[in-house]
Amino acid sequence: MEDAKESHFLLPFGLKLNAEEGEILPDPERYRRLIDRLLYLNFTRPDITYATQHLNQFMQQPRWPHLDVALHVVRYLKQYPEQGIFFPRKNDFKVQAFCDSDWASCPMTRKSIMGFCIFLGLALIS
Incomplete structure (x- = not known):
């Protein structure tokens, strides 16, 4: 994601993810690895705690909208790499x-x- 566009906001305002909306990911392990890394990053980046906890609810059966939001969080981290504890x-x-x-x-x-x-x-x- 080195060439990805950066995001100024962690999550879109009013975002409501649903467990049954969107297509199921063909490879859920990719999503799970990404969320695991974001959860680990929570130790030094408490600003992403709400987003990662919300995305963690969909680990059992992740869907495309969940992955899109997780990648949005990564783009936010790219925009503000200097923030932390x-x-x-x-x-x-x-x-x-x-x-x-x-x-x-x-x-x-x-x-x-x-x-x-x-x-x-x-x-x-x-």
């Missing part, structure tokens, strides 16, 4: 936590998607 040398060691939930927005299961972040001073630790 920053760990400053000087820190005040004050713990802060934030969380958010979308309250049952999954149209298939009506489950909520929740996220949180915990800071130790200025450093994101979880």
Whole structure:
């Protein structure tokens, strides 16, 4: 994807992926390997956590729209390679936590998607 066009946004606004929309991928292993790599990248790129968690729901039977969105995430990463977690040398060691939930927005299961972040001073630790 070296020659792919870069994306300024992680996901299109209002994107709703469906488990039954689109054709099933002939080689689901390609999709699974890509999502595995994105999940590993979550450790240093928490900005893609929501997208990778959402795409991870379709690992059993991935379809073309799911792969298209996963490749869109890769194009976003290409646009902003310098972003990531920053760990400053000087820190005040004050713990802060934030969380958010979308309250049952999954149209298939009506489950909520929740996220949180915990800071130790200025450093994101979880």
